[in-house]
Amino acid sequence: MKVRDASIEEAAEVLAKISEFAKPAGYDDIKRRLNGKATSILVAEIQGELVGVKIGYQLSESCFYSWLGGVAPAGRRGGVAQALLEAQESWVIAQGYQELRVKSRNRFPAMLRLLLRNGYQIEHMEKKDGINDYRLHFVKQLIAK
Numbered sequence: 001m002k003v004r005d006a007s008i009e010e011a012a013e014v015l016a017k018i019s020e021f022a023k024p025a026g027y028d029d030i031k032r033r034l035n036g037k038a039t040s041i042l043v044a045e046i047q048g049e050l051v052g053v054k055i056g057y058q059l060s061e062s063c064f065y066s067w068l069g070g071v072a073p074a075g076r077r078g079g080v081a082q083a084l085l086e087a088q089e090s091w092v093i094a095q096g097y098q099e100l101r102v103k104s105r106n107r108f109p110a111m112l113r114l115l116l117r118n119g120y121q122i123e124h125m126e127k128k129d130g131i132n133d134y135r136l137h138f139v140k141q142l143i144a145k
Contacts, residue, residue, distance in 0.1 A: 001080065003087045006043035006053070008034070014043060014053035017072035020108070025068060030055065033067065040064075040091050044071070044080045051075025054084040056092070059101065064092045066102040081114055089118075093142050100140045107132040 008030045015024040025033070034041075037057040044052035054069035066088060071080045092100050102120065104111045120138040127134055 001075075001078065001083060002045045003042055003052075003083050004045070006041045006050075008041065010043050010050055011041050011053045011055055014050045014072055015068070015070065017051075017074075018070040019073075021070065030068075033057070038095075040088060042084055042087050042091075044075060044084055046075055046078070046080075049074060052080040052084050054088050056088060058097075062097060063099040063101060064095070064097040066100060081110070082118075085114065085118060089140075089142065098142055100142055102138045103135050104138070105132065105136070106134050112136065 008027055011030055012025070012027045015021060016026075018024060034055070034057055039057045040055070042054045043050050050072075051074050052069070052071040054066065056064055056066040059065045069081075069084060071084075089100065100120075101123075102115065103126075104115065106112070115138050118140070120140045122136050123139045124137040125134055126137065
């Protein structure tokens with residue numbers, strides 16, 4: 001598996017493969033969200049196939065937001081999400097941020113477990129629609145390695 005920097009087009013390609021997203025963010029959505037911000041777009045490849053993505057952007061001088069990510073079915077259960085998380089954290093630390101924030105929903109239990117296993121703490125819960133769509137806000141304090 002290879003994790004590398006990617007384009008918005010590649011990110012949109014991976015997101016389109018993830019059926020759990022009712023309406024995956026496309027090229028225009030991603031471009032609009034990232035416009036004018038310091039960003040990181042990472043993809044994971046297995047044998048040349050794009051199987052995972054992690055997109056984030058700067059919230060402030062000290063805080064980075066991991067906005068959107070996921071793993072396509074072809075990349076699941078192979079450590080892709082963990083590799084993307086670690087790569088993003090390393091990049092964020094190298095850029096000098098002290099804090100990483102991310103949101104997820106109850107409907108994505110694998111993501112919730114991944115975040116908790118990696119030292120993210122629940123800071124807030126936002127009630128939306130049904131309980132499956134409640135958004136959990138996570139934060140991790142980063143320490144330069």
